[in-house]
Structure formats: C-alpha cells, structure tokens
Amino acid sequence: MDPTTNPLASYLPLAVVLLLAGVLALVIVQLASMLGPRRPSSIKSTAFEAGSESSGPARQRFAVKFYVVALLFIVFDVEAVFLYPWAVNFQALGWFGYVEMLVFAATLVVGLIYIWKKGALEWEH
Structure with a gap:
C-alpha cells in the first residue's frame, strides 16, 4: 500500500x-x-506496613499541612522542570528569554514569600 x-x-x-x-x-x-x-491465610490477609504492625484505622484523618507541603513541592518541582529547557536554550532565546524567565522566577518568589508569611512552611503551629 x-x-x-x-x-x-x-x-x-x-x-x-x-x-x-x-x-x-x-x-x-x-x-x-x-x-x-x-x-490464603489470616496472616497473609492482614495489612502489612513496612514490617510494622498496623496502628490505627485505615481511614485516619490527616492534617491539612501534609497536603500543603505536597502541593508546594509540586509547584517548585514544576519550576525545575521549566528551568532546565530554558537553560539549555539560553543563548538561542536571547534577552527575551532572559526577561521571560525573570518574570517566571519573580512570580514564584512572590508565591514563596506569600506562603512563608502565611506560615505554610512552619511544621508546628
């Protein structure tokens, strides 16, 4: 064909x-x-958690701070993903690419300052 x-x-x-x-x-x-x-046996059917006995119910509530830290990690991890291709193509992008990355980094710094002031990075309240 x-x-x-x-x-x-x-x-x-x-x-x-x-x-x-x-x-x-x-x-x-x-x-x-x-x-x-x-x-199958009763021992094989029990929950196994890294060699330790299970403690507490499976539907236990977690504090919101765990999720906030996870979201912050994702945000700053995405920044690193965008930073690498920019660094590889830095010379080809010229001043326009430099200014673009400054705006991107400034946005992230403002976000970091905001979450720092809100206390999201403090583990114990």
Missing part, C-alpha cells in the same frame, strides 16, 4: 504495536492468576 493513497497506512505499525502490548498485558495477567500461588 502506498502511503499517498491511504493516509492511515502510516499508522498501521503503531496500531500493531499497541495491539501487541495490550495482548501481552492480558496474557501476563492471566498467566499470573493461573500459575501464581493460592493459599
């Missing part, structure tokens, strides 16, 4: 790979369920 006559012909190899990946995933799951060990 000529790719000029059928525009979908170039996607055939991708479709074959996706189909093979799906079939392989199903085969692996099926083999694991058929060949895997099946001897």
